[in-house]
Amino acid sequence: MNINFEYKDVSASQRLEAMATEKLEKLESKYTFIVNTDVYFKKENTTSPETGMISEVRINVPGTTLFAQANNGSFEASLAEACNDVAKQLRKKKEKMQTH
Known part of the structure; x- marks a missing residue:
C-alpha cells in the first residue's frame, strides 16, 4: 500500500507518519482491497484548546474513495478518530x- 503524507501549516513529523x-x-x-491512502495534517487557528489539529484520511478502494476527518486538540487524537x-x-464496504 502506498501512503502519501501532506502537511499544511505544520512541519513534517516522523512520529506522526510512523503512527x-x-x-x-x-x-x-x-482489508486487502485498499489501493492507496492519503493522510493530511492541518493546523487551524481556533480559540478552543480542544480543537485546531485536523487529520484527514482518504483511502482509495476499487470503485470509490473513503474519507474521514477529525478535529481535536492533538494530531494523535484526531488521527486515531479519523482512522476509526x-x-x-x-x-461497510467489505x-x-x-453480498454481490
Missing part, C-alpha cells in the same frame, strides 16, 4: 462487496 503508517497497515492487513471512522466505512 499513521502503523494504524493504516493494520487496516490493510484486514474510516475503519467503519471499510467494514460487507457490500461480499
Whole structure:
C-alpha cells in the first residue's frame, strides 16, 4: 500500500507518519482491497484548546474513495478518530462487496 503524507501549516513529523503508517497497515492487513491512502495534517487557528489539529484520511478502494476527518486538540487524537471512522466505512464496504 502506498501512503502519501501532506502537511499544511505544520512541519513534517516522523512520529506522526510512523503512527499513521502503523494504524493504516493494520487496516490493510484486514482489508486487502485498499489501493492507496492519503493522510493530511492541518493546523487551524481556533480559540478552543480542544480543537485546531485536523487529520484527514482518504483511502482509495476499487470503485470509490473513503474519507474521514477529525478535529481535536492533538494530531494523535484526531488521527486515531479519523482512522476509526474510516475503519467503519471499510467494514461497510467489505460487507457490500461480499453480498454481490
